[in-house]
Amino acid sequence: MSLAFVDGGFAEPVFGSQRAFRALMDAFARPGSIADLAGLAGPPRPMSSAAGAILLALADNDTPVFFETDMPDAQAWVGFHTGAPVTGAAPSARFVHLADDSDTTAWSRFAVGTAEYPDRSATLLLPVASLRGGHRLSLSGPGIETLSDIAPQGLPKGFADVMAANRAGFPLGFDLVLVSGSEALALPRTTRIEEA
Amino acid sequence: MTLPAYNFAYLDEQTKRMIRRAILKGIAIPGYQVPFASREMPMPYGWGTGGVQVTAAILGPDDVLKVIDQGADDTTNAVSIRAFFAKTANVATTTKTADATIIQTRHRIPEERLQAHQTLVFQVPIPEPLRFLEPRETETRVMHGLEEYGLVHVKLYEDIAQHGHIATTYAYPVKVEGRYVMDPSPIPKFDNPKLDRSPALQLFGAGREKRIYALPPFTQVTSLDFEDHPFTVQTFNRPCALCNATGVYMDEVVTDDRGGRMFVCSDTDHCETRQAEGHAGPGLPQLGEHASSEQETTR
Numbered sequence: 504m505s506l507a508f509v510d511g512g513f514a515e516p517v518f519g520s521q522r523a524f525r526a527l528m529d530a531f532a533r534p535g536s537i538a539d540l541a542g543l544a545g546p547p548r549p550m551s552s553a554a555g556a557i558l559l560a561l562a563d564n565d566t567p568v569f570f571e572t573d574m575p576d577a578q579a580w581v582g583f584h585t586g587a588p589v590t591g592a593a594p595s596a597r598f599v600h601l602a603d604d605s606d607t608t609a610w611s612r613f614a615v616g617t618a619e620y621p622d623r624s625a626t627l628l629l630p631v632a633s634l635r636g637g638h639r640l641s642l643s644g645p646g647i648e649t650l651s652d653i654a655p656q657g658l659p660k661g662f663a664d665v666m667a668a669n670r671a672g673f674p675l676g677f678d679l680v681l682v683s684g685s686e687a688l689a690l691p692r693t694t695r696i697e698e699a
Numbered sequence: 700m701t702l703p704a705y706n707f708a709y710l711d712e713q714t715k716r717m718i719r720r721a722i723l724k725g726i727a728i729p730g731y732q733v734p735f736a737s738r739e740m741p742m743p744y745g746w747g748t749g750g751v752q753v754t755a756a757i758l759g760p761d762d763v764l765k766v767i768d769q770g771a772d773d774t775t776n777a778v779s780i781r782a783f784f785a786k787t788a789n790v791a792t793t794t795k796t797a798d799a800t801i802i803q804t805r806h807r808i809p810e811e812r813l814q815a816h817q818t819l820v821f822q823v824p825i826p827e828p829l830r831f832l833e834p835r836e837t838e839t840r841v842m843h844g845l846e847e848y849g850l851v852h853v854k855l856y857e858d859i860a861q862h863g864h865i866a867t868t869y870a871y872p873v874k875v876e877g878r879y880v881m882d883p884s885p886i887p888k889f890d891n892p893k894l895d896r897s898p899a900l901q902l903f904g905a906g907r908e909k910r911i912y913a914l915p916p917f918t919q920v921t922s923l924d925f926e927d928h929p930f931t932v933q934t935f936n937r938p939c940a941l942c943n944a945t946g947v948y949m950d951e952v953v954t955d956d957r958g959g960r961m962f963v964c965s966d967t968d969h970c971e972t973r974q975a976e977g978h979a980g981p982g983l984p985q986l987g988e989h990a991s992s993e994q995e996t997t998r
Contacts, residue, residue, distance in 0.1 A: 517707045521759045524719045528757065531726045532900045532915045561723075563716050597720075618844030622724035622733045645729050645876055646915035648898075674878060678727045691727035693876070693915075 508579035511545030513559055519543050523560035530680070530689040535642045535651030537634055541685035547576035553682040554600060554628045555580070561626075562587035562598055569596030569613075569625075571605055596625055599677075603630045607661040610669075613677050621674040624692075632657030634683050639699035642690075652699055653688060655681055666696050708755040708788040714738055718756035718911070722902060725913035730875030731843070732826050737909040747780060748906030750803045750822035757818065757902070758784065758801060763791045765799035770807040770948070770965035777805070796968050806869075808890040810947050810969040813899035815916065821884045823905035826912065828872045828882040848880045851923060859928055868933065874921045881912065883920075889932045889948045894920040939964045942973035943980040959984050 513519025526538040538553075546555030558581050562568055567590035570578055577600075578589045590596055593612045616624035637656035640663075643649070669676045669692055676692030690696070706712065714736075721735040740748040758764065764784050768776040772794040780803060781792045793799050796809045803820040813819060825831075829839045832850040842848070851872050858866040871888035875881050883894055884903060894901065894914060901914040914920060924930035938945045940961040947969065949962040961984050964970035 517712060518760065520712060520715070521707075521757075524715075525757060525759055528719070528722060528726070528900075531723050561716055561720055563713060565717065566720070619840040620734075621728050621731060622721070624724070626723070645918040646726075648896075648917045674728050674731060678723070693727065693729065 505576060507547040507576045508583045511547070511555065511580065512584045513543060513556075519556075520560045523556040527557060527560070527680070527687065527689065530687055531646075531678070531691055533646045533651075534644065534690055534694040535647060535653050535688065538687045538689070539685065540687055543685075546580050547574075549574055549630075550577035550580070550600070551630055551682045552685045553687040554630065556685075557628060557680065557682070557687065558587070558598060558600075559584055564588065566597035567592070567595050568598045568600065569593050570600045572600075572602040574600075599625050599627045601627055601629045603632075603657065603659075605629065605659045607659050607665040610665050610677070615669075615672060615675040615677055618675070621676070624675070625677045627677050627679045628682050629659075629679055631655045631681050631683050634681060634686050634688050641697045641699040642694050643697075644694045646691075647694070655683070655688065663696060663698075666690065666694075670695055705787060707760075708758045708784065709741075710738065710752065710755045714752075715756045718752055721911045722753065722756065722913065725902070725911050726900070726915050728879075729914055729918050730873075730879030730881040730912060732905075732910040732912045734909055735911050737906045740906065742779065742783075744907040745824065746776060747803070747805055747822035749904030749908075749911070750805070750820050750906075751780060751783070751904075752906060753820045753902050753904035753911060754780075754784065754801060754803050755788075757820075758788055758790060760788070760790065762800045763793050763798055765793050765796065765802045765968075766804075767802065767807060767809070767966075767968075768805045769950070770809075771967045773967060794968050795972075796966075806885045806887075807948070807965060808886060808893045810944075810964070810966045812893075813897055815898045817899040819897075819899050819901045821886075821901065821903045823882070823884040823903050823910070824907070825870075826882055826884075826903065826905040826908050826910040828870075828880050843879060846878065848874075851880055852925075855923060855925070855928075859925075865924065865928055865930075871930075872923050874923060875914065876919050877921075880923070881920075887933065887948055888922065888930075891920070891922045891930070892932065896920075935962060937962060938980055939970060939973075940980040940982055940984070942970045942978045944970065944973055944978070954983060 530538040540553045540556040544555035562585040564586045613625040633656040642651040679690045681688040721733040766777045766781040768774040796811045870885045922930040
């Protein structure tokens with residue numbers, strides 16, 4: 504039995520959690536800004552250290568996590584460090600680790616909340632090749648003074664359409680975080696994404 | 700080996716994670732009240748337990764904390780909460796608005812414009828702007844869901860019918876990004892324009908009512924009004940008695956038992972900074988000088 508799931512937690516659980524959360528809070532408050540989560544978590548491959556830090560900081564036994572692709576070591580790691588149940592039922596998941604070639608047409612199965620409680624929605628973590636150097640997209644909405652440009656590489660097919668539909672459903676919707684290596688970029692449901 | 704009796708910033712990690720998730724959803728849905736499992740804090744409800752829990756969940760060892768109560772750094776509530784975090788989190792504290800990274804506030808927004816790296820945490824007693832119009836939470840949830848805000852306008856209209864103008868002066872309801880009507884906490888309506896497109900992140904915590912909500916930076920916040928009765932803020936017809944400032948929110952201070960009173964800045968840091976810069980106001984009022992300085996403008 505592999506013990507890969509034991510190593511790689513926060514070296515200092517209290518301050519590691521706080522640093523990861525604050526970086527993510529700033530990323531949510533300023534969509535398009537890139538959060539640096541380096542040196543916090545070391546999850547087993549293929550999970551990025553950014554996704555690992557986010558799940559360590561936020562997931563626990565109240566938040567089922569859904570993995571779109573099977574990654575046994577990383578799933579065991581999340582379970583060991585956070586106590587979060589790894590679920591096979593996508594609609595019940597509060598956190599979702601998407602595949603890097605995720606089928607965006609299937610994102611409608613994730614929780615978007617209800618009219619009375621739109622907060623009961625999933626937060627999706629989407630691994631991408633890089634947050635820089637790709638096709639330019641222009642963001643606007645709360646948290647952005649005028650416009651904010653991002654250029655992630657390796658977005659899945661149909662990304663623009665599924666995000667536009669998600670925006671149109673406000674206040675319902677999922678919130679998305681792009682993760683690559685130790686970096687994360689949040690795209691909450693309020694953010695409008697257009698071709699730059 | 701002795702272990703500390705409590706965790707960094709008092710709250711346990713499980714509680715912080717739950718609050719942090721609520722904060723992120725609050726930021727993602729500006730103006731919407733996210734329920735959270737509010738904890739008992741070592742202070743009574745009404746003393747800012749919601750704000751304290753939000754501050755405890757976001758606070759890190761490198762933060763510099765400022766706490767104000769009605770604009771003042773030196774009142775009981777502010778001093779107690781500042782001492783609480785100095786003790787439980789060993790963080791640096793300040794009274795200087797510009798030096799703070801986190802500002803917890805009861806019922807004011809500092810006069811000095813906040814910066815992008817700052818976070819403002821409001822203490823909220825009643826987070827639901829519809830509560831006094833509809834007591835049932837199940838109903839107000841549906842009303843928010845359906846964007847059914849007619850009652851709030853009726854309330855403002857009744858003000859006009861009775862008083863000739865909108866008589867709501869604090870906790871003045873706002874609409875966030877054209878969607879959720881939100882209670883900005885009992886800040887004077889004077890501060891409402893500062894909510895709009897603020898460069899700082901603004902978080903709201905209501906401990907007794909177990910709600911967290913948020914305004915991300917640069918979020919559009921509009922105070923509700925009517926075309927023929929536009930929103931206006933309070934103005935004061937004399938400057939601060941201590942620092943001569945104008946265009947700020949004032950406290951009325953009774954100085955004797957013969958009607959003497961003076962008006963001074965509610966924001967003590969703003970006032971002290973101006974005094975240190977050499978500004979001086981007219982000082983104590985003359986005996987018998989009656990002042991009714993606050994007046995509503997109908998610009």
